[in-house]
Amino acid sequence: ILNVEQSPQSLHVQEGDSTNFTCSFPSSNFYALHWYRWETAKSPEALFVMTLNGDEKKKGRISATLNTKEGYSYLYIKGSQPEDSATYLCAFDYNQGGKLIFGQGTELSVKP
């Protein structure tokens, strides 16, 4: 059974803090690793899709790294803002068919 684990499950930080989350996935049959941000009452929105071992992606204050050999990805948020409060999902694509296996997500709360 393919399993994607995210940690921590939830995180409460103060505005200005930097934070990071972990996504663990199977190291075999890797095709791509996705990160999504899901704000309350909105649709999940893609942040990054990474396909190559050692990939690093950046979007503003958010960045992500990928290690396909050991099966993990990190998402970093520098200088968290209240608008970063959301659930961050990672998803493992193993067969190029859009059959993503999602983790349970990390719920981030940033207090002003």
Next chain:
Amino acid sequence: ETGVTQTPRHLVMGMTNKKSLKCEQHLGHNAMYWYKQSAKKPLELMFVYNFKEQTENNSVPSRFSPECPNSSHLFLHLHTLQPEDSALYLCASSQRGQTGGKLFFGSGTQLSVL
């Protein structure tokens, strides 16, 4: 209108009712998906359609019946559901064949089965 739109946003139905969820994508994508989000569980893939053909049925009970009349529209027909089917149902689309094609999600239908 852009993106992926789903209707209705909320639905309450009895176990003997028949209802349908509708999804429309305006992105020119060639693949559409139904996902289910139950409380405290990860997003779970239900169905995949590529170029209007169903390519995945993730062991979903037959009381859920998908329909994809064209590459822009996707329906989920619901019949004799159980209370445990209460969940958020999300539609998504993507462009298959594109390296690491990301999913574009609708806002979801929050379904309550009484």
